[in-house]
Amino acid sequence: MEYKQEHKPIIKVSDLTRYMICPRLVYFSARGHEQGGIAKGKEKSVIESILLKELAFNLHKICGGEDEEGKREETEADAKRVIEDKVDGVEWIYKEELKGVKKDFFEEVKKDFIRSQSMNVENDEWLGKVRKVNGMLELEKAHGYEREHTMLSEKLSMSGSVDKLIRTGEEVIPCVIKTGKCPEYGVWRSDRVQLAAYAMLIEEEFETTVKRGFVEYIRTAEFRESQIRRKDKALALQILKRVKRIKGGVFPEKGENAPCDNCVFEEMCDTKKTLLSKLFGK
Ligand code: SF4
Numbered sequence: 001m002e003y004k005q006e007h008k009p010i011i012k013v014s015d016l017t018r019y020m021i022c023p024r025l026v027y028f029s030a031r032g033h034e035q036g037g038i039a040k041g042k043e044k045s046v047i048e049s050i051l052l053k054e055l056a057f058n059l060h061k062i063c064g065g066e067d068e069e070g071k072r073e074e075t076e077a078d079a080k081r082v083i084e085d086k087v088d089g090v091e092w093i094y095k096e097e098l099k100g101v102k103k104d105f106f107e108e109v110k111k112d113f114i115r116s117q118s119m120n121v122e123n124d125e126w127l128g129k130v131r132k133v134n135g136m137l138e139l140e141k142a143h144g145y146e147r148e149h150t151m152l153s154e155k156l157s158m159s160g161s162v163d164k165l166i167r168t169g170e171e172v173i174p175c176v177i178k179t180g181k182c183p184e185y186g187v188w189r190s191d192r193v194q195l196a197a198y199a200m201l202i203e204e205e206f207e208t209t210v211k212r213g214f215v216e217y218i219r220t221a222e223f224r225e226s227q228i229r230r231k232d233k234a235l236a237l238q239i240l241k242r243v244k245r246i247k248g249g250v251f252p253e254k255g256e257n258a259p260c261d262n263c264v265f266e267e268m269c270d271t272k273k274t275l276l277s278k279l280f281g282k
Contacts, residue, residue: 051109
């Protein structure tokens with residue numbers, strides 16, 4: 001008798017983070033509605049986030065590291081040059097994400113970004129924080145990092161691509177880059193869950209135990225270490241199950257703090273709600 005191999009759906013870590021913003025985002029994205037592109041009026045902040053993220057991948061060069069030719073970057077002018085250099089070419093790296101953005105508009109936002117980052121460098125607060133001795137950047141300088149390391153676990157039915165992966169010899173450490181607001185203390189709950197999900201993937205691939213991770217709040221140059229807790233792993237697994245159900249067709253409740261005003265699915269979401277209300281008389 002022939003047995004059919006059962007293929008479990010693989011859920012991405014990015015789906016878990018999306019769920020934590022609003023479960024319905026998972027529902028609409030799973031149904032191929034992603035083509036909506038950047039929500040109207042949000043283009044500038046999306047481009048800025050992309051530029052900031054790219055900057056975060058090159059912090060080691062700004063904080064006194066070496067450039068591609070082995071030249072040490074030490075002065076303010078060096079830092080500004082790295083920023084300009086890295087911002088150039090972003091449209092090629094993030095071609096998919098920037099689909100539909102007008103070239104002139106993009107160039108304008110890019111210029112503004114370089115201007116504001118140069119001010120950050122001049123007023124020394126941002127650059128000062130980047131160059132201050134901090135655990136994550138010290139580890140990065142000493143061991144380097146792998147950018148966007150992709151992992152897949154059939155056992156967990158989960159995959160993910162962690163922004164930075166630092167391997168020290170004794171430890172494998174996940175780091176995520178965030179372009180949004182930094183909390184007063186520690187890291188946001190959703191960031192802890194994201195780190196816990198990456199930790200589980202790393203533990204399987206590298207047969208190790210992950211004790212800690214880092215969150216890089218690049219806008220304000222805050223680098224926060226976070227312990228990987230059992231309860232965050234449990235929450236990640238619970239969300240994974242919910243995401244599977246939503247992808248299977250269950251229409252979820254909206255998130256508690258769902259950002260509906262800036263949501264690309266707003267119209268669809270309303271129509272769906274009306275349809276369900278008609279069907280069930282709610
Ligand atoms: S409109 Fe609001 S509830 Fe609907 S998917 Fe967007 S954020 Fe979620």
